[in-house]
Amino acid sequence: MTFSKEQMARRAAAEIPAGSIVNLGIGLPTLVADYLPEGHAWLHSENGLLGMGPFPYEGDEDPQIINAGKQTVTVLPGGSTFDSAASFAMIRGGHVDVALLGAMQVSARGDLANWAVPGGKVMGIGGAMDLASGCRRCLVLMTHSTKDGEPKLVAECTYPLTARGVVSRVITDLAVIDCTPDGFVVVELAPGVTRDQVAAATGSPIR
Amino acid sequence: MTGRHHHKVVASIEAALADLRDGMTIMVGGFGLTGNPEALIHGVVARGVKDLTLVSNNAGSMGKGLALWLRAGIIRKVICSYLGTNEDLHTRMASGEVLVEVTPQGTLVERMRAAGAGIPAFYTPTGVGTVVEQGKEVRELDGRTYLLERALHGDVALIRAAKADPFGNLRFYRTSRNFSPIMATAARTTIAEVDALVPLGGLDPDDVHLPGVHVHRVVEVREHENPFEFKTTRKRP
Numbered sequence: 001m002t003f004s005k006e007q008m009a010r011r012a013a014a015e016i017p018a019g020s021i022v023n024l025g026i027g028l029p030t031l032v033a034d035y036l037p038e039g040h041a042w043l044h045s046e047n048g049l050l051g052m053g054p055f056p057y058e059g060d061e062d063p064q065i066i067n068a069g070k071q072t073v074t075v076l077p078g079g080s081t082f083d084s085a086a087s088f089a090m091i092r093g094g095h096v097d098v099a100l101l102g103a104m105q106v107s108a109r110g111d112l113a114n115w116a117v118p119g120g121k122v123m124g125i126g127g128a129m130d131l132a133s134g135c136r137r138c139l140v141l142m143t144h145s146t147k148d149g150e151p152k153l154v155a156e157c158t159y160p161l162t163a164r165g166v167v168s169r170v171i172t173d174l175a176v177i178d179c180t181p182d183g184f185v186v187v188e189l190a191p192g193v194t195r196d197q198v199a200a201a202t203g204s205p206i207r
Numbered sequence: 208m209t210g211r212h213h214h215k216v217v218a219s220i221e222a223a224l225a226d227l228r229d230g231m232t233i234m235v236g237g238f239g240l241t242g243n244p245e246a247l248i249h250g251v252v253a254r255g256v257k258d259l260t261l262v263s264n265n266a267g268s269m270g271k272g273l274a275l276w277l278r279a280g281i282i283r284k285v286i287c288s289y290l291g292t293n294e295d296l297h298t299r300m301a302s303g304e305v306l307v308e309v310t311p312q313g314t315l316v317e318r319m320r321a322a323g324a325g326i327p328a329f330y331t332p333t334g335v336g337t338v339v340e341q342g343k344e345v346r347e348l349d350g351r352t353y354l355l356e357r358a359l360h361g362d363v364a365l366i367r368a369a370k371a372d373p374f375g376n377l378r379f380y381r382t383s384r385n386f387s388p389i390m391a392t393a394a395r396t397t398i399a400e401v402d403a404l405v406p407l408g409g410l411d412p413d414d415v416h417l418p419g420v421h422v423h424r425v426v427e428v429r430e431h432e433n434p435f436e437f438k439t440t441r442k443r444p
Contacts, residue, residue: 045382047241047382047385049381049382055440057440057443058440060440062381063240064381064382066437069437070436071437071439075252075381081384083321083384084238084316084386084389086317087258088312088317092332106418121297124288125289126311129314134313145334145356150327160336160338161338187316198373
């Protein structure tokens, strides 16, 4: 047994304190919104939206109300829209409490690689570097291994870095793991998963 | 002698773009296809300028928006933050036809904000210890490491707004605002394509998002395509 995608999202949602400002990255982290109780947190989208609501009802979609993944979304009562400089000042200035991001690799010391694959197509940086280095707490939600079975939790990132020493906690399908100056520390195991399984799937020693 | 803030409203896209020249640096507002000055984008292709440096977050998407400039072969260099699935840009970058400078999104917009605010450079933590750091001054301040990033100026900014008055005071709509008001401050000449033109006094001074000092030409375009990139919805209960 491992955490399903839904369980991973639910577990990540539990990391979000009530009354916080949260930025959810593209991909898996986007799912987390579904597991946050109504009114629990304010979602920030770096294209200039605070107080982001769920996807609109069919027929209500507006192409000028989108999230950073260019998906149509809604604005909740109390929400606000602003320009990109204001949006990134919120991020860089430490006003966003939590960034919950996807990743390709995370190192034991919390280095994050999530914007480029060596030799792959350059997709661009987008808001990834600003979010990783600017938000107060950076959490990662990702599968424990690549599709080819390679560990994504590693001693040193071999992929291009997004930011150094920023990730505090990683939630995977196998476990919840903290990045510390002493390396990876297992906080929680997915149901039915053993510590040995996690150690075998991790590219650096775990404690 | 007259100032630059007389007679800003122009009757046509052609007139709005009349003084564009080859080799200019043009900033274009929009995040993906949201907030694109659609008629101005088409108008630049019709105008026939080339060798442009384009500053845009995405430089087009799905063959739409600024992808038209790529397809027309009028861009020499793109400064952007995210290419994503912009195949028109990927192919031209791979062939060497277009030079691409990728910048973190917050740094891209702050470089323009600095330009518009008379600040030549600034220190930012974004990009420290990454490829973005290469060739830049690194400095420790108050125990944290920062990079020096330079202001980014434009010759022209092409932006889209929801409402304008004849002085060029602008109001934007929802997330179509994004880079537009900042680009307007960073460029020597800003041309705004607006959904609706209202008389002077038609915008309450407290509701102006971008003061007209940053806008030099206004052209009203009532119809826009406003394409969707990802139409995501939920079922009605």
